[in-house]
């Protein structure tokens with residue numbers, strides 16, 4: 001008999017296949033999760049759920065926690081405790097809750113006195129916690145960063161965080177395969193950030209919806225791991241579930257000798273496996289995008305969506321030239337918010353603040369490239385008068401490395417503010433925020449309204465461009481800091497040494513906190529504990545009520561609920577926070593005429609949005625929680641962002657995706673104040689005016705769970721035998737994934753000295 005040959009597979013297909021524990025009849029898979037990162041914002045409710053149900057964390061050895069979003073980035077010289085260091089009560093409570101939770105559940109935690117603390121997406125790769133071929137999740141949308149290692153890494157909501165903590169698995173539907181190929185040579189001054197901003201400008205913030213992107217082509221192959229991470233990081237801004245780059249020598253060289261990477265014979269076996277992780281010739285992609293490297297020039301954003309990109313040589317767009325009315329209205333709104341006049345050359349726009357940091361661009365190479373611009377500006381060059389420029393390293397170790405290389409001296413001499421590691425002004429959940437009306441040149445990833453502070457205006461760009469803006473006080477083409485004068489200034493400046501990251505990785509580690517309750521054994525044959533915990537999910541059957549019309553595209557979750565409301569430890573009490581910035585005038589605090597403030601829509605139970613890509617951006621489950629609290633349990637839109645859709649259904653809510661013209665028709669009913677009726681069993685939306693009902697599709701498993709108010713965790717617990725069998729196979733085939741052994745011991749790291757000269 002001929003041996004059946006396997007069809008060629010993509011990198012994503014291979015990782016997916018290696019992690020399927022079990023598949024439902026409708027194709028929904030139970031996927032094993034190798035690595036789970038936890039931070040203080042999206043975990044409190046998950047731990048509370050575990051506690052209420054009496055469930056332990058199944059794999060503490062595969063879980064790593066840190067604080068990053070809420071913490072101030074001022075000096076920690078006088079730090080004694082979270083209680084005394086963090087002034088803002090809610091931020092303090094969230095960090096304190098994580099400290100209590102890691103103790104109670106026995107998890108490894110990098111707290112504020114630990115040099116390894118930093119932004120989750122920086123510390124995972126830095127420690128070698130992130131590895132090729134793994135599945136990696138975090139209650140954070142920028143988990144896509146870790147895909148740079150050739151892993152399947154994606155953001156999840158808080159209910160899913162709880163699911164992973166309890167079962168080490170997730171219920172997932174396979175995404176589409178999408179490949180973005182960038183071939184050719186990049187122009188001088190064009191960095192990985194320009195490449196990803198350009199890509200998002202081309203495909204849009206919904207371009208990757210429902211897909212996992214593989215980045216291919218000579219440009220990504222030539223990128224360092226840091227540059228690949230910046231690209232994969234912003235896959236979520238392109239709407240994708242995840243982004244990935246196949247692992248290669250660059251990946252292996254980055255990982256070899258990292259504290260948590262496999263060692264010795266385990267490394268050799270791992271490397272052999274990792275080398276098989278590439279897309280087979282002839283594998284099929286559902287979507288292919290080809291971009292020529294030579295089309296990309298230094299790029300930044302002008303508006304309030306990451307897709308609002310423009311080359312630095314360009315001008316502010318003119319909405320009057322846009323034919324699509326929804327697009328025109330959204331551009332007009334963006335320009336009003338950004339305080340910009342159409343056709344203004346980008347280089348004429350003045351800035352008040354510069355922020356170099358965030359999980360996109362706070363790695364050592366980012367800091368080096370920003371410092372290079374400062375040096376190129378000349379020995380006496382200073383940050384422009386009236387500009388406050390801050391540099392926030394992504395982790396304590398990057399900060400130490402940068403200081404050892406002398407980068408801090410360059411920044412400080414020029415007048416930059418050199419800070420401690422954290423998310424900082426990327427989203428302003430901590431004291432680093434823009435004041436209303438302030439304009440910021442930022443290396444972060446989101447330019448949504450209010451993102452960096454209420455009324456603040458954000459332009460996204462590369463670290464080099466941000467440094468250039470700091471020096472001139474306005475948006476600036478970084479290439480002005482290149483050429484003969486710049487080279488002469490660099491040559492005249494003191495030489496800096498490149499220090500290896502490995503010089504900082506072998507510090508003694510702190511012991512993992514003692515568990516106060518026994519964690520689930522990591523032995524592969526241990527069955528999951530039985531569950532009698534009652535489901536708290538509300539049933540969704542027939543739902544009728546007033547529908548609120550909304551005519552906005554790309555409604556992001558920052559818009560649905562701004563950052564200041566993410567500091568809660570509860571899932572409820574968020575009704576007033578819903579669409580807060582649209583409902584409350586930021587100057588007077590009074591109610592605006594936003595639809596949810598008007599009668600009868602203040603009683604809305606359904607929302608009909610005519611714009612595509614509802615719920616994009618952050619993974620905050622607070623978005624569906626706030627809709628639910630307001631009374632809205634069903635959102636109808638032409639399309640939804642993946643994480644939002646999952647989060648909504650975890651909370652007994654129904655996202656209904658139907659064609660845009662049907663949304664427009666229902667919005668007309670809504671505008672007439674008519675009630676709509678959504679029938680999940682029949683899969684139709686009934687209209688009160690005698691018009692034909694509009695039908696919709698829904699995943700059979702999700703439908704079953706919603707109709708019966710079933711809780712995913714309880715259902716997964718029933719599949720404990722399949723999970724145990726998978727864990728046994730995992731231990732046999734990929735033994736390096738079991739546990740990471742932080743036991744308070746010094747982890748030896750062989751000296752790996754870099755011979756390279758300063759790579760400006």
Ligand SMILES: CC(C)[C@H](C(=O)O)[C@@H](O)C(=O)O
Nearest residue numbers: 041139140141142618619620
């Ligand atoms: C807090 C968290 C849910 C959020 C995310 O998911 O991205 C945050 O990191 C952000 O960048 O908005």
Ligand code: SF4
Nearest residue numbers: 142358359423426427
């Ligand atoms: S995007 Fe910003 S807020 Fe979110 S994890 Fe990254 S640095 Fe933190």
